[in-house]
Amino acid sequence: MVAKKTVALRCGSLFDSRGEALRKNVIIIVENEKIKEITTTAPSGAEVIDLSHETCLPGLIDTHTHILLQGDITAADYDQQLLKQSPEYRTILATVNARRALEYGFTSIRDLETEGAGYADADVKKAINNGIIPGPRMQVATRALDVTGAYPLQGYAPNVPVPHGVQVVDGPDNARQAVREQISHGADWIKVYSDRSYWVRDDGVLDDIPTFTLDELRAIVDEAHRERHKVASHAMALKGVHNSVEAGVDTIEHGNYIADEDLKTMAARGVFYVPTIFVGDYVAQGRAAEGAQVWVKMVQIHEDTFRRAMKAGVKIAFGTDAGGFDWKVDPAKEFAWMVKFGMTPAQAIRAATATASELLGQQNSVGTIEPGKLADIVAVPGDPLADVTLMEKVDFVMKGGMIVRRP
Numbered sequence: 001m002v003a004k005k006t007v008a009l010r011c012g013s014l015f016d017s018r019g020e021a022l023r024k025n026v027i028i029i030v031e032n033e034k035i036k037e038i039t040t041t042a043p044s045g046a047e048v049i050d051l052s053h054e055t056c057l058p059g060l061i062d063t064h065t066h067i068l069l070q071g072d073i074t075a076a077d078y079d080q081q082l083l084k085q086s087p088e089y090r091t092i093l094a095t096v097n098a099r100r101a102l103e104y105g106f107t108s109i110r111d112l113e114t115e116g117a118g119y120a121d122a123d124v125k126k127a128i129n130n131g132i133i134p135g136p137r138m139q140v141a142t143r144a145l146d147v148t149g150a151y152p153l154q155g156y157a158p159n160v161p162v163p164h165g166v167q168v169v170d171g172p173d174n175a176r177q178a179v180r181e182q183i184s185h186g187a188d189w190i191k192v193y194s195d196r197s198y199w200v201r202d203d204g205v206l207d208d209i210p211t212f213t214l215d216e217l218r219a220i221v222d223e224a225h226r227e228r229h230k231v232a233s234h235a236m237a238l239k240g241v242h243n244s245v246e247a248g249v250d251t252i253e254h255g256n257y258i259a260d261e262d263l264k265t266m267a268a269r270g271v272f273y274v275p276t277i278f279v280g281d282y283v284a285q286g287r288a289a290e291g292a293q294v295w296v297k298m299v300q301i302h303e304d305t306f307r308r309a310m311k312a313g314v315k316i317a318f319g320t321d322a323g324g325f326d327w328k329v330d331p332a333k334e335f336a337w338m339v340k341f342g343m344t345p346a347q348a349i350r351a352a353t354a355t356a357s358e359l360l361g362q363q364n365s366v367g368t369i370e371p372g373k374l375a376d377i378v379a380v381p382g383d384p385l386a387d388v389t390l391m392e393k394v395d396f397v398m399k400g401g402m403i404v405r406r407p
């Protein structure tokens with residue numbers, strides 16, 4: 001039995017994510033890896049960490065990352081990573097990204113597929129859990145699924161075999177087998193790509209080509225749920241979202257356009273919406289320069305959808321697609337976009353803490369600051385409810401009672 005270690009965090013303010021208000025002059029007592037008490041006086045003998053000029057918050061949760069990616073604005077960026085970098089080299093880079101995520105204040109992430117790097121995410125997660133390398137708590141999706149002809153690498157001569165960023169499957173039985181395979185190799189989530197090839201119709205609706213048939217999607221969801229795993233669906237437009245919701249997926253990723261009737265179903269069934277706004281703007285300019293103007297319009301359509309989703313009462317969880325943009329860029333830039341699209345700073349922070357923990361099924365251990373939960377705590381210098389861009393200035397990070405970073 002190791003002796004109990006008690007640390008007292010003296011916080012100028014506390015946003016515990018249980019409500020939407022700040023509390024002033026609070027002391028958080030941390031005993032070993034857990035929060036023991038929220039109080040106003042430090043117990044004698046405790047190590048006191050002075051955060052009296054800071055606001056303490058629950059550790060942040062990014063529910064959509066790619067630690068095996070280093071940014072892919074253009075097709076060439078992506079192809080280069082799959083063709084010129086070995087999975088082993090990419091895994092080394094991923095360990096650096098995992099550390100970056102933690103230092104930005106993300107104490108938990110859901111990593112939504114390795115983009116051609118096999119099961120490397122499951123190994124990074126294992127190395128973090130075994131204390132070999134620093135990084136956030138991870139849920140991983142491993143290889144993801146898409147159909148023939150839908151996912152890069154694309155456009156090479158038919159006689160040239162190239163790798164794909166996903167496991168390619170066709171037909172309900174093969175899809176079911178792939179789900180079993182991925183789960184057996186460590187997938188926490190099954191990720192599907194439900195649509196591709198986006199275009200804006202005359203009536204302003206963002207349309208798409210659905211990848212899987214409804215039968216295929218249903219088989220994937222059924223098999224994952226049967227094995228008590230959840231399904232995340234990349235669905236950016238009308239049909240991809242509709243089929244995903246019909247098939248019973250658990251989270252909709254990106255969702256640039258979602259029809260009102262699908263928002264209604266999502267709200268009723270508790271399907272989470274992970275909008276990933278910032279990345280859309282980040283890649284739009286580069287992709288427009290390559291001739292794909294649709295990506296610029298998609299950002300505007302996204303704002304309208306986000307506002308309708310809020311009104312419909314859909315659960316919105318914070319997710320960024322980090323890795324789709326360079327990990328040297330702080331994913332916390334997403335907060336300012338959520339506020340720009342209509343959330344209050346408090347709502348955006350709750351989306352990245354309390355709501356995100358619910359998406360992960362970890363609401364009993366992380367996501368809020370309260371006694372009994374894991375001591376995943378971050379701090380920012382000032383009041384993030386007055387200026388949400390302070391979330392990009394996290395300067396204190398504690399994960400499970402261990403201090404990762406201090407001001």
Ligand SMILES: [Zn+2]
Pocket residue numbers: 064065066112321324
């Ligand atoms: Zn993604």
